[in-house]
Amino acid sequence: MSEPRPDGEPGVYTLPEGSFRMSEGAAAPVGRSVAEEGRTAAHAAPEEPGRPVSDAEAVPPTSDPPRRRRVWDLVLTLLLLLVATGAAGLSSVLALYIVLLSDGCSTVNCDYGQLNLGLWIALSGPWAVWAVAVVVSIALLVRRRLAFWMPIVGVAAIVGVWFLGAWVAASGVG
Numbered sequence: 281m282s283e284p285r286p287d288g289e290p291g292v293y294t295l296p297e298g299s300f301r302m303s304e305g306a307a308a309p310v311g312r313s314v315a316e317e318g319r320t321a322a323h324a325a326p327e328e329p330g331r332p333v334s335d336a337e338a339v340p341p342t343s344d345p346p347r348r349r350r351v352w353d354l355v356l357t358l359l360l361l362l363v364a365t366g367a368a369g370l371s372s373v374l375a376l377y378i379v380l381l382s383d384g385c386s387t388v389n390c391d392y393g394q395l396n397l398g399l400w401i402a403l404s405g406p407w408a409v410w411a412v413a414v415v416v417s418i419a420l421l422v423r424r425r426l427a428f429w430m431p432i433v434g435v436a437a438i439v440g441v442w443f444l445g446a447w448v449a450a451s452g453v454g
Contacts, residue, residue: 346424350424353427353428357427357430367406367438368406368438371402375402375442375445378449379399381395391454405442406438408441409434410434417431
């Protein structure tokens, strides 16, 4: 720990002897890294005198330890992304049946623009949701956060977007 200056000036401290080492004109941290020691930088003591700590070993005392990769989360996320891919494909096939709503347009006035809009929402919307779910899942996996929930939310959103498109198309039938 540091001691106050001899002149008693408040807030100014000196470093204890041996807390730093000058090596060939350049300052280099000595000893094991703070992460290896499990202590703050003020308490870190060199284990091997004269061995400088590399930049890769030097960890600021405020940084979090690296997260472990959860294998189960990775496997579950990939399986659920395959399920989301199947849901997007199935919704695209089912979107083609929305065209059948126009069968009743021979006796009533229909808004073909709204029918077309609903078809395209139900056809391409699920794939846009799928792409967002894949990107967010990969980002979560790279950051080593739990990611299995994202494909589940994606599948729910795919179903929701398909029903939105079907509703828009159905509301175009007079």
